[in-house]
Amino acid sequence: MASSPILLRGRFAARYVSRGCSVRYGLPIVQRRKASQLSPSDVDEEWKALAQEIKAGRRKSVLRVLEERGYVNQIAGTRDDLETLLTEKRVGVYVGIDPTAQSLHVGHMVPFMALFWMYLHGYYAVSLMGGGTAAIGDPSHRLTARNEMARETREKNAIEMHQQLADLWVKVEALAAKHGFQQQGPIRRVVLNNRDWLGSVNIIDFLSEMGSRARLGAMLSRDTVKNRIEKGDGMAFSEFTYPILQAWDWWHLYQYGGVQLQIGGADQYGNIVSGIDLAGYCAREMIAEIGGDEAKATLMGFTVPLLTTSSGEKFGKSAGNAVWLNPALTSSFDLYGYFVSTPDADVERLLKLFTFLPLPTIQETIKAHNVDPGKRIAQHLLARQFVELAHGAHAAEAAEAEHRALFAKRHTLNVSDLIENTAEPGSKRSTPAIFLPRSAVFGQSFASVLHSAGAVKSLGAAKRLIKSGGAYVRSVPDDDTQGRAYLSIKKLPQDTVADEYVMPEKNVLVLRVGKRRVRVIQVTKEE
Numbered sequence: 001m002a003s004s005p006i007l008l009r010g011r012f013a014a015r016y017v018s019r020g021c022s023v024r025y026g027l028p029i030v031q032r033r034k035a036s037q038l039s040p041s042d043v044d045e046e047w048k049a050l051a052q053e054i055k056a057g058r059r060k061s062v063l064r065v066l067e068e069r070g071y072v073n074q075i076a077g078t079r080d081d082l083e084t085l086l087t088e089k090r091v092g093v094y095v096g097i098d099p100t101a102q103s104l105h106v107g108h109m110v111p112f113m114a115l116f117w118m119y120l121h122g123y124y125a126v127s128l129m130g131g132g133t134a135a136i137g138d139p140s141h142r143l144t145a146r147n148e149m150a151r152e153t154r155e156k157n158a159i160e161m162h163q164q165l166a167d168l169w170v171k172v173e174a175l176a177a178k179h180g181f182q183q184q185g186p187i188r189r190v191v192l193n194n195r196d197w198l199g200s201v202n203i204i205d206f207l208s209e210m211g212s213r214a215r216l217g218a219m220l221s222r223d224t225v226k227n228r229i230e231k232g233d234g235m236a237f238s239e240f241t242y243p244i245l246q247a248w249d250w251w252h253l254y255q256y257g258g259v260q261l262q263i264g265g266a267d268q269y270g271n272i273v274s275g276i277d278l279a280g281y282c283a284r285e286m287i288a289e290i291g292g293d294e295a296k297a298t299l300m301g302f303t304v305p306l307l308t309t310s311s312g313e314k315f316g317k318s319a320g321n322a323v324w325l326n327p328a329l330t331s332s333f334d335l336y337g338y339f340v341s342t343p344d345a346d347v348e349r350l351l352k353l354f355t356f357l358p359l360p361t362i363q364e365t366i367k368a369h370n371v372d373p374g375k376r377i378a379q380h381l382l383a384r385q386f387v388e389l390a391h392g393a394h395a396a397e398a399a400e401a402e403h404r405a406l407f408a409k410r411h412t413l414n415v416s417d418l419i420e421n422t423a424e425p426g427s428k429r430s431t432p433a434i435f436l437p438r439s440a441v442f443g444q445s446f447a448s449v450l451h452s453a454g455a456v457k458s459l460g461a462a463k464r465l466i467k468s469g470g471a472y473v474r475s476v477p478d479d480d481t482q483g484r485a486y487l488s489i490k491k492l493p494q495d496t497v498a499d500e501y502v503m504p505e506k507n508v509l510v511l512r513v514g515k516r517r518v519r520v521i522q523v524t525k526e527e
Helices: 019-025 041-055 062-069 079-088 106-120 152-178 203-209 215-220 223-230 241-257 266-290 332-341 344-354 359-371 375-390 395-408 415-420 445-454 459-467
Strands: 090-096 124-129 189-193 259-264 300-303 429-437 473-474 488-491 508-513 517-524
Touching: 041 079, 062 079, 062 106, 079 259, 079 300, 090 106, 090 215, 090 241, 106 124, 106 259, 106 344, 124 152, 124 241, 124 429, 152 189, 152 375, 215 266, 241 259, 259 266, 266 300, 300 332, 332 375, 332 395, 332 517, 344 359, 344 375, 359 375, 375 395, 445 459, 445 473, 445 508, 459 473
Parallel strands: 090 124, 090 259, 124 189, 259 300, 429 517
Antiparallel strands: 473 488, 473 508, 508 517
């Protein structure tokens, strides 16, 4: 049956939060309402009807949908119990992320995509930023402590990420509507920051309500703790308590929003299990005290798979750097290029994980792709869908047009158009341009120019890239009869200065690193 609100009383009752503070901090507004408002009969009946269709095999359960698309890795509990929980109840579900950077990157998107799918199936969705827990740092699968981050940096990151998540949700709903999704039931979603409650929690309350339920034996037996003690540089008490703080988050979300499911990355299984143990203990005590339904105290979770390429490389990295969702850090052009470079062996899996395309559409796309893999039909669809999700439809359309023009077998892009469409790093527009003074290009080796342009991390890396044939320069032969310049491509020569390939009338040098990373270098006068 549909989930009814959790009623609190006694020592478990949530502290009163005024309506003004709730609005200010983005907290769910807790207030007394009529029972009909809390659990409308039509919503109840609709959910019961959906549950009956799932049980009768006439409709896929949300768990089956997630499994078919590849989101489910490890379940904390049994699959049958999770199936029952998600079928019988419209539970709350959350994904958390610490704002250790100013942007999400591609690797973060897998658990959030699972959350988006659950939201579209009618579940209450919480995107939780760890503004408080980021001050501690998650020690999971690390042998050394994280570098301490200044409070101002954490707060700035939290603001940036909050806006990014809010924008992302808007784009999710737009894409879902485009693909014909009918949202089920009353739709609720929220972006929260755990600093809003962890920052004011009383240490005595924390230790008595949560710390007293944490058993040292279980905490010391965790692989993360054992590895840090035996193989790493030890573990601070603050890091040791990180799973307890995360459990407190779950307990808070459970009280305010009935959140009974957590989705995490592949490295979060231990933290999820700890949360089930600790927050679940509190939930069972509370339900027993108020004489409620024991099913309301069931907490479960699952992890998404660690995303790697078919060659075993960690997905979401490009030349050792994260592929960010913020267009100021990774342009729409580069983001599109990253996905359009996806190997054939990976593209079907990524279409399932990173798009809202129906499975039959994906299967038809793969069939068409296999007829002529050189056209990269599936990769272009993946790139277009993901850039639209991350940056919007206009950015996706522009990035696709530029890539198809730049990488056509017989390219007739007018050089003037190429220059016009370039933009400084940080812009959402078009091909990323780098502005270098004349002295950094003329008379310099290509290795030096690549390094100065930020295309590689070091001069040595640039030399190795050129030697291996992984860097290219575009040159301009004769114009065609309509005055359009054909951009041909050749591997970077090892012993040639860069200025030989600068287009003199435009003062531009066009370089390519790997298969798809293009840099337009605008040569400027010395200041």
